Amino acid sequence: MLDLEPARPVDRGPTDRPVARLHDLRVSLSRNSRRTEVVRGVDLEIGRGEIVGVVGQSGSGKSVMSLALMGLLPASALPQVSGAVEVDGVDMATAPEAARRRVRRLDLGVVFQDPMTSLNPTMRIGRQVAEAAGSPAEAIRLLRAVGIPQPEQRYGAYPHELSGGLRQRVMIAIAIAGDPALIIADEPTTALDVTVQAQVLRVLAGLRDELGCSILMITHDLGVAAQIADRIAVMYAGEVVEEGPALGVLEAPQHPYTRGLLRARLSLETERGRPLHTGLTDAGALDPDAGTDARAPSGTEPATAVEEAVVERTTVSAPARSEAILRLTEVRCEFAVRDARGRRATLAALRGVTLDVQEGESLALVGESGSGKSTLLRAVAGLETRYTGTIDGPPRSDVQMVFQDAGASLTPWLSTEALLLERLRGRDLSRVERRERVREALDRVGLPETTLAAKPSELSGGQRQRVALARATIVPPRILLCDEPTSALDVSLAANVLNLIHDLRRQMGMTVLFVTHDLAVARIVSDRLAVMYLGRLVETGPVEKVIAEPAHPYTRALVAAVPGARRELPVIVGEPASPMAPPTGCAFHPRCPVMQDECPSTLEGIQLVEIGPRADVEARQHRVACVLRGEF
Amino acid sequence: MSSVAGEQLAGVPVAPGADPTPTTSVPGVPGASGVPLARRRGFPAGVPGARLLTGRLPSLVMIAVLVLLTALALLAPVLVPYDPVQPVGVPYAPVGDPQHLLGTDMIGRDLLSRTLLGMRTSWLLALVVVAVGLVVGGVVGVAAGAFGGVVDSVLMRVTDMFLALPSMLVAVAVAAALGPGLTNTFLAISVVWWPYYARIVRGEVRSLAVRPHVEAARMAGAGQLRVMTRHLVPGVVPTAVITASLDIGAVVLTLASLSFLGLGQPAPAPELGADTSRGMSELLAHWWIPVVPGLAVMLLSLVANLGGDAVRNLMARRG
Numbered sequence: 001m002l003d004l005e006p007a008r009p010v011d012r013g014p015t016d017r018p019v020a021r022l023h024d025l026r027v028s029l030s031r032n033s034r035r036t037e038v039v040r041g042v043d044l045e046i047g048r049g050e051i052v053g054v055v056g057q058s059g060s061g062k063s064v065m066s067l068a069l070m071g072l073l074p075a076s077a078l079p080q081v082s083g084a085v086e087v088d089g090v091d092m093a094t095a096p097e098a099a100r101r102r103v104r105r106l107d108l109g110v111v112f113q114d115p116m117t118s119l120n121p122t123m124r125i126g127r128q129v130a131e132a133a134g135s136p137a138e139a140i141r142l143l144r145a146v147g148i149p150q151p152e153q154r155y156g157a158y159p160h161e162l163s164g165g166l167r168q169r170v171m172i173a174i175a176i177a178g179d180p181a182l183i184i185a186d187e188p189t190t191a192l193d194v195t196v197q198a199q200v201l202r203v204l205a206g207l208r209d210e211l212g213c214s215i216l217m218i219t220h221d222l223g224v225a226a227q228i229a230d231r232i233a234v235m236y237a238g239e240v241v242e243e244g245p246a247l248g249v250l251e252a253p254q255h256p257y258t259r260g261l262l263r264a265r266l267s268l269e270t271e272r273g274r275p276l277h278t279g280l281t282d283a284g285a286l287d288p289d290a291g292t293d294a295r296a297p298s299g300t301e302p303a304t305a306v307e308e309a310v311v312e313r314t315t316v317s318a319p320a321r322s323e324a325i326l327r328l329t330e331v332r333c334e335f336a337v338r339d340a341r342g343r344r345a346t347l348a349a350l351r352g353v354t355l356d357v358q359e360g361e362s363l364a365l366v367g368e369s370g371s372g373k374s375t376l377l378r379a380v381a382g383l384e385t386r387y388t389g390t391i392d393g394p395p396r397s398d399v400q401m402v403f404q405d406a407g408a409s410l411t412p413w414l415s416t417e418a419l420l421l422e423r424l425r426g427r428d429l430s431r432v433e434r435r436e437r438v439r440e441a442l443d444r445v446g447l448p449e450t451t452l453a454a455k456p457s458e459l460s461g462g463q464r465q466r467v468a469l470a471r472a473t474i475v476p477p478r479i480l481l482c483d484e485p486t487s488a489l490d491v492s493l494a495a496n497v498l499n500l501i502h503d504l505r506r507q508m509g510m511t512v513l514f515v516t517h518d519l520a521v522a523r524i525v526s527d528r529l530a531v532m533y534l535g536r537l538v539e540t541g542p543v544e545k546v547i548a549e550p551a552h553p554y555t556r557a558l559v560a561a562v563p564g565a566r567r568e569l570p571v572i573v574g575e576p577a578s579p580m581a582p583p584t585g586c587a588f589h590p591r592c593p594v595m596q597d598e599c600p601s602t603l604e605g606i607q608l609v610e611i612g613p614r615a616d617v618e619a620r621q622h623r624v625a626c627v628l629r630g631e632f
Numbered sequence: 633m634s635s636v637a638g639e640q641l642a643g644v645p646v647a648p649g650a651d652p653t654p655t656t657s658v659p660g661v662p663g664a665s666g667v668p669l670a671r672r673r674g675f676p677a678g679v680p681g682a683r684l685l686t687g688r689l690p691s692l693v694m695i696a697v698l699v700l701l702t703a704l705a706l707l708a709p710v711l712v713p714y715d716p717v718q719p720v721g722v723p724y725a726p727v728g729d730p731q732h733l734l735g736t737d738m739i740g741r742d743l744l745s746r747t748l749l750g751m752r753t754s755w756l757l758a759l760v761v762v763a764v765g766l767v768v769g770g771v772v773g774v775a776a777g778a779f780g781g782v783v784d785s786v787l788m789r790v791t792d793m794f795l796a797l798p799s800m801l802v803a804v805a806v807a808a809a810l811g812p813g814l815t816n817t818f819l820a821i822s823v824v825w826w827p828y829y830a831r832i833v834r835g836e837v838r839s840l841a842v843r844p845h846v847e848a849a850r851m852a853g854a855g856q857l858r859v860m861t862r863h864l865v866p867g868v869v870p871t872a873v874i875t876a877s878l879d880i881g882a883v884v885l886t887l888a889s890l891s892f893l894g895l896g897q898p899a900p901a902p903e904l905g906a907d908t909s910r911g912m913s914e915l916l917a918h919w920w921i922p923v924v925p926g927l928a929v930m931l932l933s934l935v936a937n938l939g940g941d942a943v944r945n946l947m948a949r950r951g
Binding site for chain 2: 399400405413419468472
């Protein structure tokens with residue numbers, strides 16, 4: 001394991017010459033015979049041993065910039081590059097291919113977002129690392145350096161046999177082979193769970209201290225950049241609009257776009273009582289035509305939810321008295337699957353979940369991948385029927401769902417109007433009434449009528465999620481299920497959608513069940529939080545209380561793993577165990593920092609029990625499944 | 633092929649600069665170039681004139697030829713200069729004869745007329761076989777894919793059974809049992825042709841059926857039938873059409889082979905395969921008698937394949 005001192009630049013010989021230098025870099029790409037300038041005059045220098053975070057939303061040109069830096073712009077897009085992109089003194093746009101290849105081999109290392117697509121699926125990971133490192137022994141050393149446990153055993157594993165976090169570490173091991181001067185990391189943690197993300201960020205920060213290499217960290221998440229970067233460059237529409245020391249940019253942003261981005265970003269300190277800032281409305285100073293294709297449609301997104309009046313957020317509506325609208329009792333769900341080596345296995349997605357949801361309440365289900373939160377939602381939706389136990393709720397037509405990937409949840413060849421009208425079938429409505437209902441639904445989600453004829457591919461990401469919401473609410477449901485509806489959206493769009501869900505809930509008095517892996521989002525949308533780990537609830541309670549005083553060590557780790565500037569990186573080790581072989585007793589015990597002797601076999605430790613004094617109503621709702629009951 | 637079409641038609645627009653095509657490059661791994669895999673084919677960008685060859689023009693031309701050929705087939709009875717089954721000139725008139733452009737055969741029948749009508753039979757029959765295969769295979773495939781489970785297993789095992797039959801042998805058997813003739817040839821080929829479409833359509837439906845939009849449609853209250861007709865079938869159409877259009881050439885060839893073996897229409901009906909076969913004995917002395925109908929088969933099959941390619945290219949582009 002690396003020595004994990006707090007990140008600090010390491011002096012590595014002469015620092016006079018930067019590792020990489022971009023000067024007035026302009027890149028234009030051609031797509032469908034239309035030429036767009038994607039990078040529009042970027043000046044950036046990356047010093048030796050420096051971690052530079054490039055932050056921008058999708059379409060900001062940050063990825064194209066990194067491709068230009070590697071000299072790997074796709075030839076099919078007929079790239080035109082002007083200005084300078086130098087790595088180690090070699091211009092990656094104009095130098096001969098041999099020279100550029102030499103730079104890529106010796107000076108650069110790359111970590112992409114999804115290691116599954118960048119690792120060779122047919123090769124054992126050890127050989128892939130050895131190919132870059134030169135020898136098996138060196139490969140094992142590298143695998144150990146990036147924190148892969150038992151590298152000798154993992155050497156012969158194939159990529160699909162590893163978890164996402166381990167795969168990304170393998171990718172990092174390949175990237176650091178040959179001691180590169182600069183590592184380009186393009187959204188390296190976006191596909192990872194939050195606790196694993198924290199671990200990978202630690203590894204990356206550790207590399208710089210250990211090897212003295214520079215890192216160009218490309219991310220959409222200001223928090224991630226803030227966590228490890230020394231310097232942050234904010235990109236918007238192909239330009240660096242602000243650049244400076246990480247803390248300076250975060251605490252005293254100069255550019256309105258950065259300010260908007262910061263305000264739209266959700267953190268555990270975001271004020272809950274008022275609509276979220278949607279950020280980009282503040283960037284009005286920018287040229288509205290400045291954006292690339294991705295940016296353009298968002299300009300047409302009306303900021304419906306931004307009413308300046310402070311909206312009283314409905315708090316838990318006296319749940320002790322009101323009727324439960326949804327009652328889950330001992331819900332278990334198992335699937336017959338094949339494990340990584342093709343053997344038959346049982347995947348226990350839900351292992352006994354008992355939960356009541358009150359009418360009008362908003363409950364957030366939080367957990368990492370494999371926690372069963374999505375399966376639970378699907379069971380409630382009636383999409384998953386292979387469960388035991390009981391789910392008592394309203395009839396299916398009163399339950400609607402919004403999916404994670406709105407684009408994929410809309411039938412690609414049907415227009416918005418067709419999708420909305422479908423929900424009104426079988427109702428005794430005249431043609432005019434139907435039209436009226438469709439128009440109302442669109443109006444509620446703030447979409448212009450011109451979107452009626454549009455197919456999903458013609459809409460922007462935010463618009464698609466609005467269409468999905470309109471479809472779910474055109475006939476008001478009693479329960480609205482949301483499966484990470486904002487995780488694929490840029491911050492400002494996510495804020496818009498969250499505001500919208502809140503408004504809809506208020507207007508229609510819906511009960512909302514919201515699945516998310518992001519505590520900051522959960523805190524905004526919900527009254528009550530339910531934390532899941534490997535198919536069981538480990539903690540439930542009023543959202544503020546759970547986040548402020550997490551009673552389960554896992555919840556505590558989740559809270560700690562939310563990235564941000566000057567945040568203590570969490571100490572939790574390992575990754576969520578496989579639901580195919582959940583640990584006995586309390587499933588969290590192998591990772592638990594406060595594990596007790598009884599934990600591997602405990603039966604009480606997996607029951608939710610109240611903590612705190614009986615008299616306190618608030619505290620009585622706070623329940624935890626842990627042998628320590630929050631006393632640690 | 634099907635996946636390419638599927639992805640394209642799913643129509644997920646990638647904003648330029650948002651997510652550039654993932655490249656295969658792995659730093660330090662020799663041999664991994666940065667050129668996106670899907671783009672390696674085709675002309676290098678920037679070659680003058682490349683656009684003319686890679687653009688839509690060639691595809692449109694090919695489709696125009698395809699349409700022209702179909703029109704020719706439909707109008708053949710009106711267009712032919714002579715009665716195809718009666719001797720109308722001297723035997724063995726060579727190609728280029730002023731009266732008979734493509735010459736005459738051993739009993740003096742006009743080869744141009746015979747070939748045109750033979751092409752008509754082959755072409756129209758091929759279209760019908762493919763259309764029938766598409767409909768039958770499509771229905772079976774959609775049912776198997778959409779219902780899954782037992783329905784899927786039963787339908788697919790039946791399909792497998794048909795798929796296991798060697799097409800030529802079945803055709804011979806049918807022709808032997810029912811006697812040679814146009815209807816029987818059609819039956820024989822159709823019996824072995826639809827299972828391919830059933831397989832392809834079923835696979836496509838299964839991959840669509842697990843996509844979120846199908847679940848979303850269920851949540852929206854759509855019934856099984858509606859999910860099938862509105863949310864599954866339209867997604868399969870492009871793949872099916874592309875497969876079918878690429879297939880016409882193969883049917884043309886199979887028909888010609890059957891006819892060559894004497895399993896087509898009985899003489900003296902004009903048929904390309906049979907005419908080639910009967911003329912084989914004249915190959916050395918009067919080459920045009922077997923070569924003209926033989927070339928016609930080649931032309932049909934070539935045009936069909938190029939046309940199919942063109943259809944695929946245009947549909948892929950449209951996504």
